Amino acid sequence: MNIPFVDLRKQYAPLKQEILSGIERVLDSMQLFLGENVQQLEKDFAQYSGVAYGIGVSDGTTALQILLRALDIGQGDEVITVSHTFIATAEAILLVGARPVFVDIDPNTCLMDVSQIESRITSRTKAILPVHLYGQMVDMDPLLEIAKKHNLRVIEDACQAHGAEYKGRKAGSMGDGGAFSFYFSKNLGAYGEGGFVTTNDAEIASKVRMLRDHGSKTRYHHDILGFNARLDEIQAVVLRAKLPHLAEWNEKRREHARLYNELLKGTSTIPMSELPGATPIYHLYVIRVPKRDELQSFLKDNGIFTGIHYPIPIHLQKAMEFLGYKQGNLPVTEQMVTEILSLPMYAELSNDEISYTVKKINDFFS
Numbered sequence: 001m002n003i004p005f006v007d008l009r010k011q012y013a014p015l016k017q018e019i020l021s022g023i024e025r026v027l028d029s030m031q032l033f034l035g036e037n038v039q040q041l042e043k044d045f046a047q048y049s050g051v052a053y054g055i056g057v058s059d060g061t062t063a064l065q066i067l068l069r070a071l072d073i074g075q076g077d078e079v080i081t082v083s084h085t086f087i088a089t090a091e092a093i094l095l096v097g098a099r100p101v102f103v104d105i106d107p108n109t110c111l112m113d114v115s116q117i118e119s120r121i122t123s124r125t126k127a128i129l130p131v132h133l134y135g136q137m138v139d140m141d142p143l144l145e146i147a148k149k150h151n152l153r154v155i156e157d158a159c160q161a162h163g164a165e166y167k168g169r170k171a172g173s174m175g176d177g178g179a180f181s182f183y184f185s186k187n188l189g190a191y192g193e194g195g196f197v198t199t200n201d202a203e204i205a206s207k208v209r210m211l212r213d214h215g216s217k218t219r220y221h222h223d224i225l226g227f228n229a230r231l232d233e234i235q236a237v238v239l240r241a242k243l244p245h246l247a248e249w250n251e252k253r254r255e256h257a258r259l260y261n262e263l264l265k266g267t268s269t270i271p272m273s274e275l276p277g278a279t280p281i282y283h284l285y286v287i288r289v290p291k292r293d294e295l296q297s298f299l300k301d302n303g304i305f306t307g308i309h310y311p312i313p314i315h316l317q318k319a320m321e322f323l324g325y326k327q328g329n330l331p332v333t334e335q336m337v338t339e340i341l342s343l344p345m346y347a348e349l350s351n352d353e354i355s356y357t358v359k360k361i362n363d364f365f366s
């Protein structure tokens with residue numbers, strides 16, 4: 001059996017005609033940016049995410065930068081986040097001139113250990129930036145409480161969490177703003193680059209709209225310095241065709257996760273825990289496992305493709321040396337990166353493929 005890590009062709013096949021005719025209409029009209037598809041997607045994805053305002057942007061990294069800028073976070077400011085995430089989270093903070101301050105993670109979820117936040121707050125701290133990694137939700141209530149107590153902004157990195165819920169509230173709807181990525185392999189992915197900002201604050205929304213289009217409301221009138229970060233119509237066509245299926249695809253992923261959890265019981269693997277009251281969307285299905293690298297090669301030799309998200313924590317990346325972090329500063333993060341393995345996960349995955357993957361994991365350990 002050959003089991004890819006993600007198989008996007010299976011998702012594309014039933015949507016092909018709708019997507020191609022939508023793209024044809026865009027090309028016939030030559031309205032390539034910020035047209036009816038982007039506008040409709042902004043309404044629909046904002047509604048889906050339970051927020052008042054949604055703004056399509058070029059990618060998730062820029063969504064984070066624009067939100068930080070919209071909240072006036074920059075030079076001299078500190079933003080509390082995690083090192084166990086994709087580099088873009090910290091990159092965005094640094095690119096606006098601020099400094100990421102890392103807290104460690106909870107080994108059961110690999111998400112921000114909220115109990116460590118307060119010990120990292122200084123007079124320069126301006127915001128907390130939780131990352132709903134793997135499509136699992138950070139424990140937002142205590143985090144929001146801390147933010148309120150210390151008058152800090154909250155930006156949710158929801159780039160892997162389209163539709164994930166925490167106590168009935170969607171990712172990206174709880175802080176001052178949420179940043180999403182439509183990178184092709186996300187639960188909601190474009191066929192190129194794309195991103196999105198969610199917020200319930202009209203002023204933030206209006207500033208984000210300006211920032212994504214060179215700081216202008218009216219063409220060639222630039223009130224602030226911004227970005228070239230518009231979402232294009234062709235990507236919006238793709239995303240609009242996919243959005244009506246997202247809830248069902250997320251449910252399929254949850255079913256797959258339940259089956260993996262069930263079949264993996266009694267093995268030497270530990271799946272990520274779900275936070276009580278949260279509904280994750282399993283962008284990635286991650287286990288902790290001994291002899292991780294050997295297992296990964298064994299699975300590959302048996303046609304099963306896995307991933308490691310992520311193998312090197314941000315605070316130990318070469319590009320981040322100047323921040324002054326050292327090995328040992330974030331012990332849980334540093335331990336987890338040696339144990340985590342992401343198993344194949346996508347809505348169209350079959351039960352047989354999941355059973356085969358678990359069988360091969362069992363074969364490896366016996």
Ligand SMILES: Cc1ncc(COP(=O)(O)O)c(C=O)c1O
Pocket residue numbers: 059060061062085086088089131133157159160180181182183194195
């Ligand atoms: C957690 C996280 N943050 C930020 C990003 C950045 O998104 P993009 O690749 O669309 O710039 C990604 C996605 O790649 C991500 O997974």
